[in-house]
Amino acid sequence: MKILLVGSGGREHALAWKIAQSRRVTALYCAPGNAGIEQLARCVPIDAEDLAGLKALARAERIDLTVVGPEAPLALGIADEFRRAKLRIFGPTRAAAQVESSKSFAKDLMLRHRIPTAAARSFDALKPCLGYLDRQPLPVVVKADGLAQGKGVVVANTLEDARRAATEMLEKKSFGQAGERVVIEEFLEGEELTVMAFTDGKTVVPMLPAQDHKRVGDGDTGPNTGGMGAYAPAPIGTPALRTAILHKVLQPIVEALSRAGSPFHGVLYAGLMIVKGKPYVLEFNARCGDPETQVILPLLKTDLVDVMEAVVEHRLDQLQVEWDERAAVCVVLTSTGYPGAYTTGAQIAGLSDLNLTEDVLLFHAGTKRQGDQVITAGGRVLGVTGLGSTLAGAREQAYRATRAIAFQGCTCRSDIASRALQSGA
Numbered sequence: 516m517k518i519l520l521v522g523s524g525g526r527e528h529a530l531a532w533k534i535a536q537s538r539r540v541t542a543l544y545c546a547p548g549n550a551g552i553e554q555l556a557r558c559v560p561i562d563a564e565d566l567a568g569l570k571a572l573a574r575a576e577r578i579d580l581t582v583v584g585p586e587a588p589l590a591l592g593i594a595d596e597f598r599r600a601k602l603r604i605f606g607p608t609r610a611a612a613q614v615e616s617s618k619s620f621a622k623d624l625m626l627r628h629r630i631p632t633a634a635a636r637s638f639d640a641l642k643p644c645l646g647y648l649d650r651q652p653l654p655v656v657v658k659a660d661g662l663a664q665g666k667g668v669v670v671a672n673t674l675e676d677a678r679r680a681a682t683e684m685l686e687k688k689s690f691g692q693a694g695e696r697v698v699i700e701e702f703l704e705g706e707e708l709t710v711m712a713f714t715d716g717k718t719v720v721p722m723l724p725a726q727d728h729k730r731v732g733d734g735d736t737g738p739n740t741g742g743m744g745a746y747a748p749a750p751i752g753t754p755a756l757r758t759a760i761l762h763k764v765l766q767p768i769v770e771a772l773s774r775a776g777s778p779f780h781g782v783l784y785a786g787l788m789i790v791k792g793k794p795y796v797l798e799f800n801a802r803c804g805d806p807e808t809q810v811i812l813p814l815l816k817t818d819l820v821d822v823m824e825a826v827v828e829h830r831l832d833q834l835q836v837e838w839d840e841r842a843a844v845c846v847v848l849t850s851t852g853y854p855g856a857y858t859t860g861a862q863i864a865g866l867s868d869l870n871l872t873e874d875v876l877l878f879h880a881g882t883k884r885q886g887d888q889v890i891t892a893g894g895r896v897l898g899v900t901g902l903g904s905t906l907a908g909a910r911e912q913a914y915r916a917t918r919a920i921a922f923q924g925c926t927c928r929s930d931i932a933s934r935a936l937q938s939g940a
Contacts, residue, residue, distance in 0.1 A: 516820065517542040519573055520556065521563050521593070522584030523549050525847070525880035525898040526805035530584055530819075531555045532878070533812045537820040544576060550889045551879025563588050566596050573602050580605060582823065583781075586662055589801050590616035594780075605823045610777035612801040614768065615784075618660045618698045621799050628771045630764055632796040633788075635700040641685045647699055648677045656700040659684050661693030666854050668739050670702065705790035706751055706934075707797070709807050712765050712785070713822055716778030718831040719765045720822075723814055723838055724752025725807040726935070727786075731854060733930045740854040741895060744931035746844040746906060747810040750938065751789055760787065760794050768799065780826055809878050809898045810843035842906040844913045844932050845898050847880070851924035853894030861891045861923040868919060874909075875916045876900040891922055906932055 516539045520531055528551045535543055535555045546569055548558030561568040564587050573581055581597060583589055583606035592609035613620040619637035638644035657680040659667030667690050671677035684694035712721045725747035731737040764785055772779045784800035816837040825834040850857040866889055871877055881893015901912025910932045
């Protein structure tokens with residue numbers, strides 16, 4: 516079986532690593548890939564948003580299944596293009612992917628179907644937006660409506676900060692087209708949780724609950740990023756809470772999309788706030804999370820290719836998905852300045868000396884090869900995942916491995932999974 520993986524980040528490296536373990540895979544291609552993925556797949560220099568180029572590659576190489584990692588090609592309609600060309604693809608249509616590409620679309624769908632979420636209103640003009648903000652309690656959340664790589668969310672503690680964020684998005688176009696509309700949302704106080712699920716548009720199979728660390732600094736300080744680390748399973752995701760999330764969030768949104776004529780096929784990501792034991796949706800994503808994928812897939816015992824085929828062939832109800840009982844922690848190494856301006860091109864030392872085992876995994880995010888060297892090529896550079904029988908053990912494995920890696924400007928958070936460990940997990 517020949518598989519094409521689309522994307523170039525840490526999530527895609529984790530997907531490539533898991534796909535390559537399948538005995539059914541005879542060839543794995545990745546477009547465009549990175550310096551880590553090239554050790555597992557044939558990397559082809561086609562951009563993830565070049566739908567025509569990707570379709571031509573799939574035809575030329577007689578690809579049996581294309582797997583889409585990032586959100587941008589899904590929002591552009593890659594699944595629609597491939598299905599029209601009779602090419603099998605794992606990922607939702609453009610219409611279904613609107614649960615991520617348009618926060619106002621997702622919010623409206625949730626409110627109409629009584630899926631628990633924060634109160635919100637959308638604006639595409641600055642004056643009424645500022646007038647609405649003047650009447651809201653603080654803190655308040657200002658979100659760019661479209662795709663902003665996880666950075667288009669501002670939790671404003673003052674009215675001045677809220678007005679500035681709205682002005683930056685709507686008037687100064689700080690997020691380009693993604694910020695042409697903004698969503699002003701009620702602030703929810705609680706603990707964040709991520710629950711991803713495989714779905715074929717009817718059957719929903721939740722993955723293990725994970726917790727991401729979005730703020731750049733220790734203690735959840737500083738601006739939002741694409742994710743500084745994650746761990747799974749998150750202890751807050753008790754069996755009772757996971758059942759509630761399945762029945763009150765995941766199944767209702769999948770059913771709502773199917774009734775609207777846009778059945779969701781692929782991985783649905785629910786970013787949740789747990790308030791007094793109850794789940795509220797902060798956001799939906801139309802694909803695997805990053806870096807949650809780097810802790811979830813190492814705990815998946817079932818062949819990932821079997822799961823993906825079951826989704827594509829609408830028979831997910833016939834497959835038993837099994838999970839490892841261990842814990843996993845991922846620590847993301849970034850370039851100084853991220854999520855703002857940062858430099859690239861720094862040589863990464865220590866990779867050849869890294870003692871990678873079944874308990875220590877390395878996933879490349881923003882890297883590329885330059886001659887015999889691997890250099891930085893993004894804000895998030897590497898993800899180091901540790902596994903262990905306990906969360907504390909997994910965390911120690913991850914941080915021990917990070918100490919062997921060095922590059923100019925290398926930084927990371929030192930408190931990944933601390934919240935769970937402090938609670939006695």
